[in-house]
Amino acid sequence: MKARTRIWAGAALALATAAAAWVIQPPIAPVQPPADTDFDSASIARGARVVAQGDCMVCHTAAGGAPYAGGLPLRTPFGTIYTTNITPDRDTGIGAWSLAAFTRALRHGVARDGHLLYPAFPYIHYTRMSTVDINDAYAYLMTRTPVTAKPPANDLLLPLRFRPLLAGWNLLYLRPGPVADDPRQTAEWNRGRYLVDGAGHCASCHSALGPIGGERSPAFSGGNVDGWDAPSLTTLLQAPKPWTREQLALYLRHGWSPEHGAAAGPMGPVAHSLSQVPEADTNAIATYIMSLQQPATHAVAPAPAATADAARVAQGATLFAGACAGCHGAAAPMMTAGGRPSLALSTAVNSDRPDNLIQIVLNGVPWSHAQQTTFMPPFSAALSDAQIASIAAYVRADIGKRPAWNNLEKRTADIRKENQQ
Numbered sequence: 001m002k003a004r005t006r007i008w009a010g011a012a013l014a015l016a017t018a019a020a021a022w023v024i025q026p027p028i029a030p031v032q033p034p035a036d037t038d039f040d041s042a043s044i045a046r047g048a049r050v051v052a053q054g055d056c057m058v059c060h061t062a063a064g065g066a067p068y069a070g071g072l073p074l075r076t077p078f079g080t081i082y083t084t085n086i087t088p089d090r091d092t093g094i095g096a097w098s099l100a101a102f103t104r105a106l107r108h109g110v111a112r113d114g115h116l117l118y119p120a121f122p123y124i125h126y127t128r129m130s131t132v133d134i135n136d137a138y139a140y141l142m143t144r145t146p147v148t149a150k151p152p153a154n155d156l157l158l159p160l161r162f163r164p165l166l167a168g169w170n171l172l173y174l175r176p177g178p179v180a181d182d183p184r185q186t187a188e189w190n191r192g193r194y195l196v197d198g199a200g201h202c203a204s205c206h207s208a209l210g211p212i213g214g215e216r217s218p219a220f221s222g223g224n225v226d227g228w229d230a231p232s233l234t235t236l237l238q239a240p241k242p243w244t245r246e247q248l249a250l251y252l253r254h255g256w257s258p259e260h261g262a263a264a265g266p267m268g269p270v271a272h273s274l275s276q277v278p279e280a281d282t283n284a285i286a287t288y289i290m291s292l293q294q295p296a297t298h299a300v301a302p303a304p305a306a307t308a309d310a311a312r313v314a315q316g317a318t319l320f321a322g323a324c325a326g327c328h329g330a331a332a333p334m335m336t337a338g339g340r341p342s343l344a345l346s347t348a349v350n351s352d353r354p355d356n357l358i359q360i361v362l363n364g365v366p367w368s369h370a371q372q373t374t375f376m377p378p379f380s381a382a383l384s385d386a387q388i389a390s391i392a393a394y395v396r397a398d399i400g401k402r403p404a405w406n407n408l409e410k411r412t413a414d415i416r417k418e419n420q421q
Contacts, residue, residue, distance in 0.1 A: 092149055189288055231351065
Protein backbone atom coordinates (compact mmCIF):
# COMPACT_ATOMS: atom_id res chain seq x y z
CA MET A 1 0.00 0.00 0.00
CA LYS A 2 2.87 2.33 0.77
CA ALA A 3 4.36 1.75 -2.69
CA ARG A 4 1.01 2.43 -4.32
CA THR A 5 0.62 5.58 -2.24
CA ARG A 6 4.05 6.77 -3.38
CA ILE A 7 3.11 6.11 -7.01
CA TRP A 8 -0.12 8.11 -6.69
CA ALA A 9 1.69 10.89 -4.86
CA GLY A 10 4.35 11.01 -7.56
CA ALA A 11 1.72 11.14 -10.31
CA ALA A 12 -0.15 13.91 -8.50
CA LEU A 13 3.07 15.87 -8.06
CA ALA A 14 3.92 15.46 -11.75
CA LEU A 15 0.46 16.68 -12.78
CA ALA A 16 0.65 19.60 -10.38
CA THR A 17 4.08 20.53 -11.70
CA ALA A 18 2.88 20.33 -15.29
CA ALA A 19 -0.20 22.40 -14.51
CA ALA A 20 1.93 24.97 -12.70
CA ALA A 21 4.11 25.25 -15.79
CA TRP A 22 1.01 26.20 -17.76
CA VAL A 23 -0.27 28.62 -15.13
CA ILE A 24 3.00 30.49 -14.66
CA GLN A 25 3.56 31.97 -18.09
CA PRO A 26 5.80 35.04 -18.24
CA PRO A 27 4.75 38.08 -20.25
CA ILE A 28 6.54 38.77 -23.51
CA ALA A 29 7.77 42.34 -23.77
CA PRO A 30 5.62 44.66 -25.89
CA VAL A 31 6.96 46.00 -29.17
CA GLN A 32 6.18 48.98 -31.31
CA PRO A 33 3.65 48.11 -34.02
CA PRO A 34 5.71 47.11 -37.06
CA ALA A 35 5.42 49.10 -40.26
CA ASP A 36 3.97 47.56 -43.41
CA THR A 37 7.39 47.86 -45.00
CA ASP A 38 8.80 45.52 -42.36
CA PHE A 39 7.12 42.60 -44.13
CA ASP A 40 7.75 41.03 -47.48
CA SER A 41 4.82 41.46 -49.90
CA ALA A 42 4.89 37.76 -50.75
CA SER A 43 4.60 36.87 -47.05
CA ILE A 44 1.59 39.19 -46.68
CA ALA A 45 -0.08 37.59 -49.70
CA ARG A 46 0.51 34.11 -48.32
CA GLY A 47 -0.79 35.29 -44.95
CA ALA A 48 -4.07 36.35 -46.54
CA ARG A 49 -4.46 32.75 -47.70
CA VAL A 50 -3.69 31.36 -44.24
CA VAL A 51 -6.10 33.74 -42.51
CA ALA A 52 -8.84 32.78 -44.99
CA GLN A 53 -8.14 29.10 -44.33
CA GLY A 54 -8.65 29.78 -40.64
CA ASP A 55 -11.82 31.85 -41.17
CA CYS A 56 -10.32 34.43 -38.81
CA MET A 57 -12.28 37.46 -39.96
CA VAL A 58 -15.65 35.82 -39.34
CA CYS A 59 -15.00 35.11 -35.66
CA HIS A 60 -13.08 38.33 -35.02
CA THR A 61 -15.61 40.70 -36.62
CA ALA A 62 -18.76 41.76 -34.78
CA ALA A 63 -21.98 42.51 -36.61
CA GLY A 64 -21.52 45.98 -38.09
CA GLY A 65 -17.98 46.15 -36.76
CA ALA A 66 -14.65 46.71 -38.44
CA PRO A 67 -12.86 43.64 -39.84
CA TYR A 68 -10.76 41.80 -37.27
CA ALA A 69 -11.69 44.27 -34.49
CA GLY A 70 -13.36 41.57 -32.37
CA GLY A 71 -16.42 41.85 -30.16
CA LEU A 72 -18.39 38.97 -31.68
CA PRO A 73 -20.25 37.05 -28.94
CA LEU A 74 -19.60 33.31 -28.96
CA ARG A 75 -22.22 31.36 -27.04
CA THR A 76 -20.88 28.37 -25.13
CA PRO A 77 -22.43 26.03 -22.53
CA PHE A 78 -20.41 27.97 -19.95
CA GLY A 79 -21.47 31.50 -20.92
CA THR A 80 -20.58 34.06 -23.57
CA ILE A 81 -17.07 34.82 -24.76
CA TYR A 82 -16.38 37.93 -26.85
CA THR A 83 -13.71 37.63 -29.50
CA THR A 84 -10.62 39.79 -29.26
CA ASN A 85 -9.37 42.60 -31.44
CA ILE A 86 -6.62 41.22 -33.71
CA THR A 87 -5.93 44.41 -35.64
CA PRO A 88 -2.49 46.01 -35.05
CA ASP A 89 -3.86 48.60 -32.64
CA ARG A 90 -1.31 48.89 -29.85
CA ASP A 91 -3.74 49.49 -26.98
CA THR A 92 -6.74 47.26 -27.74
CA GLY A 93 -5.42 44.92 -30.43
CA ILE A 94 -2.21 42.98 -31.05
CA GLY A 95 -0.06 45.89 -32.22
CA ALA A 96 2.30 45.42 -29.26
CA TRP A 97 2.65 41.71 -29.92
CA SER A 98 5.93 40.41 -31.29
CA LEU A 99 6.04 37.42 -33.62
CA ALA A 100 7.12 35.33 -30.60
CA ALA A 101 4.01 36.39 -28.66
CA PHE A 102 1.76 35.70 -31.64
CA THR A 103 3.33 32.26 -32.13
CA ARG A 104 2.93 31.39 -28.45
CA ALA A 105 -0.77 32.26 -28.59
CA LEU A 106 -1.35 29.97 -31.58
CA ARG A 107 0.86 27.14 -30.36
CA HIS A 108 0.16 27.21 -26.61
CA GLY A 109 -2.96 29.32 -25.98
CA VAL A 110 -1.11 32.01 -23.99
CA ALA A 111 -1.59 35.76 -24.51
CA ARG A 112 1.29 38.22 -24.70
CA ASP A 113 0.85 39.27 -21.07
CA GLY A 114 0.94 35.64 -19.93
CA HIS A 115 -2.74 34.94 -19.23
CA LEU A 116 -4.23 31.70 -20.59
CA LEU A 117 -6.64 31.98 -23.51
CA TYR A 118 -10.04 30.32 -23.53
CA PRO A 119 -10.19 27.37 -25.93
CA ALA A 120 -13.03 28.99 -27.87
CA PHE A 121 -9.91 30.26 -29.64
CA PRO A 122 -8.96 26.94 -31.29
CA TYR A 123 -5.28 26.92 -30.45
CA ILE A 124 -5.42 23.13 -30.01
CA HIS A 125 -5.70 23.11 -33.82
CA TYR A 126 -3.65 26.19 -34.68
CA THR A 127 -0.72 24.60 -32.85
CA ARG A 128 -0.44 22.24 -35.84
CA MET A 129 0.25 25.08 -38.25
CA SER A 130 3.73 25.36 -39.72
CA THR A 131 6.12 28.07 -38.61
CA VAL A 132 6.01 29.56 -42.12
CA ASP A 133 2.20 29.79 -42.07
CA ILE A 134 2.20 31.37 -38.61
CA ASN A 135 4.80 33.92 -39.70
CA ASP A 136 2.78 34.77 -42.82
CA ALA A 137 -0.47 35.10 -40.86
CA TYR A 138 1.33 37.52 -38.52
CA ALA A 139 2.57 39.56 -41.48
CA TYR A 140 -0.94 39.79 -42.92
CA LEU A 141 -2.68 40.75 -39.67
CA MET A 142 -0.02 43.31 -38.75
CA THR A 143 -0.60 45.10 -42.07
CA ARG A 144 -4.36 45.51 -41.56
CA THR A 145 -5.88 48.83 -40.56
CA PRO A 146 -5.52 49.38 -36.78
CA VAL A 147 -8.87 49.76 -35.03
CA THR A 148 -9.32 50.93 -31.45
CA ALA A 149 -12.00 48.60 -30.11
CA LYS A 150 -12.19 46.85 -26.76
CA PRO A 151 -14.58 43.88 -26.64
CA PRO A 152 -17.17 43.58 -23.86
CA ALA A 153 -16.23 41.60 -20.79
CA ASN A 154 -16.85 37.87 -21.04
CA ASP A 155 -19.95 36.60 -19.25
CA LEU A 156 -18.93 33.19 -17.93
CA LEU A 157 -19.78 30.97 -15.00
CA LEU A 158 -17.92 32.21 -11.95
CA PRO A 159 -15.33 29.41 -11.63
CA LEU A 160 -14.33 29.77 -15.29
CA ARG A 161 -13.45 33.41 -14.83
CA PHE A 162 -10.36 32.12 -13.00
CA ARG A 163 -8.13 31.53 -16.00
CA PRO A 164 -5.47 29.39 -14.25
CA LEU A 165 -8.04 26.57 -14.28
CA LEU A 166 -7.39 26.35 -18.02
CA ALA A 167 -4.03 24.80 -17.23
CA GLY A 168 -5.77 21.53 -16.40
CA TRP A 169 -7.78 21.74 -19.63
CA ASN A 170 -4.58 22.19 -21.62
CA LEU A 171 -3.04 19.12 -20.01
CA LEU A 172 -5.98 17.08 -21.25
CA TYR A 173 -6.45 18.46 -24.75
CA LEU A 174 -3.44 20.40 -26.01
CA ARG A 175 -0.67 18.58 -27.88
CA PRO A 176 1.63 21.40 -29.01
CA GLY A 177 3.38 21.44 -32.33
CA PRO A 178 2.85 20.42 -35.95
CA VAL A 179 2.13 16.83 -37.02
CA ALA A 180 4.41 15.17 -39.58
CA ASP A 181 3.06 14.11 -42.95
CA ASP A 182 1.97 10.50 -43.36
CA PRO A 183 4.38 8.99 -45.93
CA ARG A 184 1.79 6.36 -46.87
CA GLN A 185 -0.59 9.02 -48.19
CA THR A 186 -0.52 11.36 -51.18
CA ALA A 187 0.67 14.94 -50.98
CA GLU A 188 -2.91 16.14 -51.54
CA TRP A 189 -4.22 13.98 -48.68
CA ASN A 190 -1.52 15.28 -46.33
CA ARG A 191 -2.27 18.86 -47.39
CA GLY A 192 -5.97 18.27 -46.71
CA ARG A 193 -5.32 16.81 -43.26
CA TYR A 194 -3.04 19.74 -42.45
CA LEU A 195 -5.74 22.26 -43.40
CA VAL A 196 -8.63 20.40 -41.75
CA ASP A 197 -6.82 19.69 -38.47
CA GLY A 198 -4.81 22.92 -38.42
CA ALA A 199 -5.94 26.33 -39.64
CA GLY A 200 -9.38 25.05 -40.69
CA HIS A 201 -10.07 23.61 -37.19
CA CYS A 202 -13.06 21.74 -38.64
CA ALA A 203 -13.39 19.44 -35.64
CA SER A 204 -14.11 22.43 -33.40
CA CYS A 205 -17.62 22.65 -34.88
CA HIS A 206 -18.14 19.17 -36.31
CA SER A 207 -17.36 17.23 -33.10
CA ALA A 208 -19.36 16.83 -29.93
CA LEU A 209 -17.98 18.51 -26.82
CA GLY A 210 -17.46 16.87 -23.46
CA PRO A 211 -18.51 18.20 -20.04
CA ILE A 212 -15.60 20.66 -19.88
CA GLY A 213 -15.67 21.69 -23.53
CA GLY A 214 -13.08 19.33 -24.98
CA GLU A 215 -13.67 17.66 -28.34
CA ARG A 216 -14.99 14.16 -27.95
CA SER A 217 -13.79 11.17 -29.91
CA PRO A 218 -14.48 10.18 -32.60
CA ALA A 219 -13.77 13.50 -34.26
CA PHE A 220 -16.04 14.87 -36.98
CA SER A 221 -19.06 12.88 -35.76
CA GLY A 222 -21.22 16.01 -35.57
CA GLY A 223 -21.54 18.95 -33.18
CA ASN A 224 -23.46 22.12 -32.52
CA VAL A 225 -22.45 25.76 -32.94
CA ASP A 226 -24.54 28.88 -32.32
CA GLY A 227 -27.75 26.86 -32.21
CA TRP A 228 -27.05 25.08 -35.51
CA ASP A 229 -26.23 21.40 -35.88
CA ALA A 230 -22.87 20.86 -37.58
CA PRO A 231 -23.42 17.54 -39.37
CA SER A 232 -21.15 14.56 -39.18
CA LEU A 233 -18.32 14.69 -41.70
CA THR A 234 -17.84 10.91 -41.64
CA THR A 235 -21.27 9.87 -42.96
CA LEU A 236 -21.37 11.76 -46.27
CA LEU A 237 -21.77 8.49 -48.16
CA GLN A 238 -24.96 7.84 -46.20
CA ALA A 239 -26.78 10.92 -47.52
CA PRO A 240 -29.83 10.31 -49.76
CA LYS A 241 -27.44 11.02 -52.63
CA PRO A 242 -23.91 10.12 -51.50
CA TRP A 243 -21.40 12.94 -51.69
CA THR A 244 -18.43 12.74 -54.01
CA ARG A 245 -15.09 14.44 -53.63
CA GLU A 246 -15.91 16.77 -56.53
CA GLN A 247 -19.27 17.76 -55.04
CA LEU A 248 -17.73 18.44 -51.65
CA ALA A 249 -14.93 20.54 -53.15
CA LEU A 250 -17.50 22.59 -55.08
CA TYR A 251 -19.60 23.07 -51.94
CA LEU A 252 -16.61 24.18 -49.89
CA ARG A 253 -15.51 26.67 -52.50
CA HIS A 254 -18.87 28.10 -53.55
CA GLY A 255 -21.20 27.33 -50.64
CA TRP A 256 -23.52 25.39 -52.91
CA SER A 257 -23.75 22.00 -54.58
CA PRO A 258 -26.32 21.19 -57.30
CA GLU A 259 -26.67 17.71 -55.79
CA HIS A 260 -27.02 18.71 -52.13
CA GLY A 261 -27.99 22.34 -51.59
CA ALA A 262 -26.57 25.53 -50.09
CA ALA A 263 -24.48 26.34 -47.06
CA ALA A 264 -26.44 28.11 -44.33
CA GLY A 265 -25.88 29.34 -40.81
CA PRO A 266 -22.26 29.32 -39.59
CA MET A 267 -21.16 27.32 -42.66
CA GLY A 268 -22.05 30.16 -45.03
CA PRO A 269 -19.19 32.46 -43.92
CA VAL A 270 -16.81 29.49 -43.89
CA ALA A 271 -17.55 28.79 -47.53
CA HIS A 272 -17.05 32.49 -48.32
CA SER A 273 -13.62 32.39 -46.67
CA LEU A 274 -12.71 29.25 -48.59
CA SER A 275 -13.73 30.91 -51.84
CA GLN A 276 -10.67 33.13 -51.36
CA VAL A 277 -8.11 30.31 -51.18
CA PRO A 278 -6.65 28.44 -54.16
CA GLU A 279 -8.78 25.67 -55.60
CA ALA A 280 -6.02 23.22 -54.71
CA ASP A 281 -6.74 23.84 -51.02
CA THR A 282 -10.46 23.06 -51.21
CA ASN A 283 -9.69 20.02 -53.35
CA ALA A 284 -7.22 18.80 -50.72
CA ILE A 285 -9.74 19.34 -47.90
CA ALA A 286 -12.35 17.38 -49.84
CA THR A 287 -9.88 14.56 -50.52
CA TYR A 288 -9.04 14.23 -46.84
CA ILE A 289 -12.62 14.43 -45.57
CA MET A 290 -13.83 11.83 -48.08
CA SER A 291 -11.11 9.49 -46.82
CA LEU A 292 -12.77 9.55 -43.38
CA GLN A 293 -16.10 8.18 -44.55
CA GLN A 294 -17.88 5.28 -42.93
CA PRO A 295 -19.30 2.67 -45.30
CA ALA A 296 -22.59 3.56 -46.98
CA THR A 297 -25.71 1.96 -45.52
CA HIS A 298 -28.97 0.96 -47.08
CA ALA A 299 -31.31 3.80 -48.01
CA VAL A 300 -33.84 4.77 -45.36
CA ALA A 301 -37.31 3.51 -46.16
CA PRO A 302 -40.08 6.12 -46.59
CA ALA A 303 -41.86 6.96 -43.37
CA PRO A 304 -45.24 5.32 -42.86
CA ALA A 305 -48.01 7.89 -43.18
CA ALA A 306 -49.25 7.11 -39.68
CA THR A 307 -46.07 8.46 -38.12
CA ALA A 308 -46.82 12.02 -39.19
CA ASP A 309 -49.52 14.36 -37.86
CA ALA A 310 -51.79 14.39 -40.91
CA ALA A 311 -53.53 17.63 -39.98
CA ARG A 312 -50.24 19.45 -39.37
CA VAL A 313 -48.77 18.11 -42.62
CA ALA A 314 -51.85 19.25 -44.54
CA GLN A 315 -51.59 22.73 -43.03
CA GLY A 316 -47.89 22.73 -43.86
CA ALA A 317 -48.65 21.87 -47.49
CA THR A 318 -50.91 24.92 -47.75
CA LEU A 319 -48.35 27.22 -46.13
CA PHE A 320 -45.55 25.80 -48.28
CA ALA A 321 -47.56 26.47 -51.43
CA GLY A 322 -47.99 30.10 -50.44
CA ALA A 323 -44.61 30.93 -48.88
CA CYS A 324 -42.09 28.47 -50.33
CA ALA A 325 -43.20 26.88 -53.59
CA GLY A 326 -42.38 29.97 -55.66
CA CYS A 327 -38.70 29.05 -55.17
CA HIS A 328 -38.72 25.45 -53.93
CA GLY A 329 -41.64 23.94 -55.87
CA ALA A 330 -40.69 21.39 -58.52
CA ALA A 331 -41.89 23.69 -61.33
CA ALA A 332 -40.38 26.90 -59.92
CA PRO A 333 -38.02 28.74 -62.32
CA MET A 334 -35.22 28.58 -59.76
CA MET A 335 -35.50 24.80 -59.74
CA THR A 336 -35.96 24.17 -63.47
CA ALA A 337 -33.63 26.85 -64.86
CA GLY A 338 -31.22 27.15 -61.93
CA GLY A 339 -30.62 23.46 -61.48
CA ARG A 340 -31.32 23.59 -57.75
CA PRO A 341 -31.61 20.28 -55.92
CA SER A 342 -34.86 19.06 -54.43
CA LEU A 343 -35.33 19.70 -50.73
CA ALA A 344 -35.46 15.90 -50.45
CA LEU A 345 -31.66 15.92 -50.76
CA SER A 346 -31.08 18.62 -48.15
CA THR A 347 -29.03 17.70 -45.10
CA ALA A 348 -31.36 19.83 -42.97
CA VAL A 349 -34.41 17.88 -44.15
CA ASN A 350 -32.76 14.49 -43.60
CA SER A 351 -31.22 15.25 -40.22
CA ASP A 352 -32.31 13.42 -37.08
CA ARG A 353 -33.11 16.82 -35.57
CA PRO A 354 -35.22 19.65 -37.03
CA ASP A 355 -33.00 22.46 -35.75
CA ASN A 356 -31.27 23.45 -38.99
CA LEU A 357 -34.45 23.48 -41.05
CA ILE A 358 -36.14 25.63 -38.40
CA GLN A 359 -33.13 27.97 -38.32
CA ILE A 360 -33.17 28.35 -42.10
CA VAL A 361 -36.87 29.22 -42.15
CA LEU A 362 -36.46 31.66 -39.26
CA ASN A 363 -33.25 33.34 -40.44
CA GLY A 364 -33.12 32.65 -44.16
CA VAL A 365 -29.78 32.68 -45.96
CA PRO A 366 -28.66 36.33 -45.78
CA TRP A 367 -27.01 38.05 -48.72
CA SER A 368 -23.55 38.89 -47.42
CA HIS A 369 -21.26 39.36 -50.43
CA ALA A 370 -21.36 39.88 -54.17
CA GLN A 371 -20.08 36.40 -55.06
CA GLN A 372 -22.79 34.61 -53.08
CA THR A 373 -24.83 32.20 -55.17
CA THR A 374 -27.79 31.69 -52.81
CA PHE A 375 -30.22 33.86 -50.93
CA MET A 376 -33.36 33.18 -48.92
CA PRO A 377 -35.39 35.76 -46.99
CA PRO A 378 -36.08 35.20 -43.29
CA PHE A 379 -39.60 34.28 -42.21
CA SER A 380 -39.24 34.86 -38.47
CA ALA A 381 -41.48 37.94 -38.62
CA ALA A 382 -43.96 36.52 -41.14
CA LEU A 383 -44.64 33.06 -39.72
CA SER A 384 -45.60 31.93 -36.23
CA ASP A 385 -43.99 29.04 -34.41
CA ALA A 386 -46.99 26.84 -35.25
CA GLN A 387 -46.79 27.74 -38.94
CA ILE A 388 -43.07 27.04 -39.15
CA ALA A 389 -43.62 23.74 -37.36
CA SER A 390 -46.28 22.83 -39.91
CA ILE A 391 -44.03 23.65 -42.85
CA ALA A 392 -41.23 21.59 -41.31
CA ALA A 393 -43.62 18.67 -40.76
CA TYR A 394 -44.77 18.82 -44.39
CA VAL A 395 -41.27 19.07 -45.88
CA ARG A 396 -40.01 16.22 -43.68
CA ALA A 397 -42.92 13.85 -44.41
CA ASP A 398 -44.04 14.68 -47.96
CA ILE A 399 -40.82 15.85 -49.62
CA GLY A 400 -38.16 14.14 -47.53
CA LYS A 401 -40.15 10.91 -47.00
CA ARG A 402 -38.59 10.62 -43.55
CA PRO A 403 -40.02 9.76 -40.12
CA ALA A 404 -41.74 12.64 -38.37
CA TRP A 405 -39.88 14.92 -35.97
CA ASN A 406 -41.33 15.26 -32.48
CA ASN A 407 -42.34 18.44 -30.62
CA LEU A 408 -41.78 20.69 -33.63
CA GLU A 409 -43.71 23.69 -32.33
CA LYS A 410 -41.94 23.67 -28.97
CA ARG A 411 -38.56 23.27 -30.64
CA THR A 412 -39.32 26.18 -32.95
CA ALA A 413 -40.28 28.38 -30.00
CA ASP A 414 -37.13 27.39 -28.11
CA ILE A 415 -34.87 28.14 -31.08
CA ARG A 416 -36.55 31.50 -31.69
CA LYS A 417 -36.02 32.43 -28.04
CA GLU A 418 -32.39 31.29 -28.10
CA ASN A 419 -31.74 33.36 -31.23
CA GLN A 420 -33.21 36.46 -29.62
CA GLN A 421 -31.01 36.01 -26.58
